[in-house]
Amino acid sequence: MRLSTKGRYAVTAMMDLAIHDYEGPVTLADISNCQGISLSYLEQLFAKLRKSGLVEGVRGPGGGYRLGKPAGQISIADIIAAVDENIDATRCKGSEDCHGGEKCLTHQLWTDLSKSLYEFLDSLTLASFINRPEVRAVARRQDTMASRIATMFPPRVAIAL
Secondary structure, three states: OOOOHHHHHHHHHHHHHHHHHHHOOEOHHHHHHHHOOOHHHHHHHHHHHHHOOOEEEEOOOOOEEEEOOOHHHOEHHHHHHHOOOOOOOOOOOOOOOOEOOEOOOOHHHHHHHHHHHHHHHHHOEHHHHHOOHHHHHHHHHHHHHHHHHHHHOOOOOOOOO
């Protein structure tokens, strides 16, 4: 079983959003700068997260995204499922045809692992994870670094002629 970049980035972006949710809507550009995730990739992920009700968009000046539910009601498994990731360690994707059309010798082992992994990720909410001291320390470091970069490279202002 392998969690792809899609699942990893979705969880990372949602954690960043949850950490800054109290400040108001967060732009994808801010998440992109802080987490080093392509803006176009974030747009694709957030379309799926929005469709699943995990985030909601806020239009207009000061707009961006905010959590669609309280952070304590969003599990890591919810996020991974929202971006079409599959938490399945079997080779056959659960169809039980992994060995010449029949169930393989270790099918139940991988099925049990998949179930345990899902239960573990479903038990972790954004709120429980972002409140860990080590996560908070990393968030502070990233915020400081992102603000330094923003100061070094201010946005270009269009000059009207």
